Amino acid sequence: MERGMISVDRWAQGSQAYFLTHLHADHTVGLTPTWKWGPLFCSQVTAKLFLTKFDQFNKLSLLRILDLGRWYSLPLFSPSSGQPVTIQVMAIDAHHCPGAVMYLFRGEFGCMLYTGDFRWETVDPRAEIARGMLLEALKGVKLDILYLDNTYCDPSYCFPSREDASRQVVDIISSHPNHDIVISIDSLGKEDLLFYISKKLKTKDIFTTNTSLTRIRAIPRYSFSMETLQALNLMRPTVGIMPSGLPWMKKIFSGPGNVVGPSPSHGVTCSKTRKQNGVLAITEICNEYIYTVPYSDHSCFSEIKKFVELLQPTDIRGTVSSSPSNVEPRNFFGNQKPFGEVRAGKHEGPQVRSPIETVESILARRERIIKRCGRLISRHFISRLDRVRLLRRLRRGIKITDSEFSP
DNA sequence: GCGATCAGGT
DNA sequence: CACACCTGATCGC
Numbered sequence: 001m002e003r004g005m006i007s008v009d010r011w012a013q014g015s016q017a018y019f020l021t022h023l024h025a026d027h028t029v030g031l032t033p034t035w036k037w038g039p040l041f042c043s044q045v046t047a048k049l050f051l052t053k054f055d056q057f058n059k060l061s062l063l064r065i066l067d068l069g070r071w072y073s074l075p076l077f078s079p080s081s082g083q084p085v086t087i088q089v090m091a092i093d094a095h096h097c098p099g100a101v102m103y104l105f106r107g108e109f110g111c112m113l114y115t116g117d118f119r120w121e122t123v124d125p126r127a128e129i130a131r132g133m134l135l136e137a138l139k140g141v142k143l144d145i146l147y148l149d150n151t152y153c154d155p156s157y158c159f160p161s162r163e164d165a166s167r168q169v170v171d172i173i174s175s176h177p178n179h180d181i182v183i184s185i186d187s188l189g190k191e192d193l194l195f196y197i198s199k200k201l202k203t204k205d206i207f208t209t210n211t212s213l214t215r216i217r218a219i220p221r222y223s224f225s226m227e228t229l230q231a232l233n234l235m236r237p238t239v240g241i242m243p244s245g246l247p248w249m250k251k252i253f254s255g256p257g258n259v260v261g262p263s264p265s266h267g268v269t270c271s272k273t274r275k276q277n278g279v280l281a282i283t284e285i286c287n288e289y290i291y292t293v294p295y296s297d298h299s300c301f302s303e304i305k306k307f308v309e310l311l312q313p314t315d316i317r318g319t320v321s322s323s324p325s326n327v328e329p330r331n332f333f334g335n336q337k338p339f340g341e342v343r344a345g346k347h348e349g350p351q352v353r354s355p356i357e358t359v360e361s362i363l364a365r366r367e368r369i370i371k372r373c374g375r376l377i378s379r380h381f382i383s384r385l386d387r388v389r390l391l392r393r394l395r396r397g398i399k400i401t402d403s404e405f406s407p
Numbered sequence: 408g409c410g411a412t413c414a415g416g417t
Numbered sequence: 418c419a420c421a422c423c424t425g426a427t428c429g430c
Binding site for chain 1: 418419420421422423424425426
């Protein structure tokens with residue numbers, strides 16, 4: 001395809017149509033509320049999340065929602081000849097985080113698939129549907145280029161399905177019936193895990209910000225540390241679960257689908273790096289509070305391999321340049337012509353909203369808070385740094401109280 | 408004064 | 418050693 005036609009997860013001026021695979025921050029660099037370079041296509045779920053994230057998005061008319069599994073025709077033009085060109089696109093569930101999709105394009109240039117970030121588990125019924133859509137759409141068609149999420153495209157990356165990992169998390173929680181549990185999460189991507197936990201443990205309130213109702217809490221990953229766990233343990237016996245410890249998993253799990261034993265980090269010495277005089281030194285710190293579980297929203301190597309073998313693309317291009325091994329996918333597949341923060345003495349609940357809360361009510365509430373915030377900001381004459389800090393927190397949906405404005 | 412972006416951290 | 422996302426500083430309109 002010519003340059004100047006479409007962009008996927010890239011937000012520079014110069015394309016005629018822009019595609020967003022999912023809402024993680026590293027895929028939206030350059031995308032701002034003042035977006036104006038062209039129509040922005042995404043899934044229904046991403047569109048909803050998008051509007052809560054970019055609440056001042058002023059070009060609603062540029063947002064285009066794509067249903068999954070349907071072909072859409074885009075009338076574009078060739079930048080070189082000026083002639084009209086039609087491109088067809090289909091969005092397919094990528095099983096990465098809520099709303100994440102892959103995009104399948106076809107046109108005069110041939111056929112290409114951009115996976116975005118994706119996980120290709122075969123056991124999940126949702127994955128079955130995506131698989132069906134993909135195969136149906138590609139029936140009798142040669143896939144010319146596969147733009148592939150090659151994050152873990154190295155045979156040494158071998159970890160279990162998210163359901164297995166979720167089971168491990170539940171086992172850890174069950175084996176600590178009298179402990180508080182804190183689970184480190186990012187703002188988007190561990191919802192299924194939290195839902196699984198609440199379902200298996202029959203937690204009464206599925207999601208709540210009232211921390212007195214539950215011993216299991218989700219906290220932001222950036223506030224999850226050894227120090228945090230030690231501080232929490234001064235108050236109540238608490239274990240922390242990190243559903244993401246993948247780099248440490250390299251070569252630990254010997255095969256796909258293996259039953260995974262107790263978390264390897266528990267009771268095992270963890271290492272921490274510290275900078276001394278500009279030189280990296282390793283400080284060994286033993287911790288007894290933290291479990292890591294290999295819960296990944298990216299495909300492991302065997303899943304990537306299966307995916308590539310299924311699609312038989314003519315060419316493959318990795319989309320993650322800083323992939324661990326920094327390995328081009330084709331090396332492996334031949335040239336295939338083929339919430340809250342924890343503070344001293346106090347913590348707020350998970351930053352997970354009730355599923356019944358609508359986008360409209362979130363936006364309306366946010367609007368009210370921002371208005372009130374504006375009044376308080378001018379009344380208290382706070383510094384720019386404090387203001388930036390407050391606005392960032394507002395954007396994340398964290399509750400702001402009057403005391404935050406105290407001089 | 409403000410949003411956007413970078414560097415450096417977890 | 419990944420990923421996603423935080424903070425504070427700086428840039429540029």
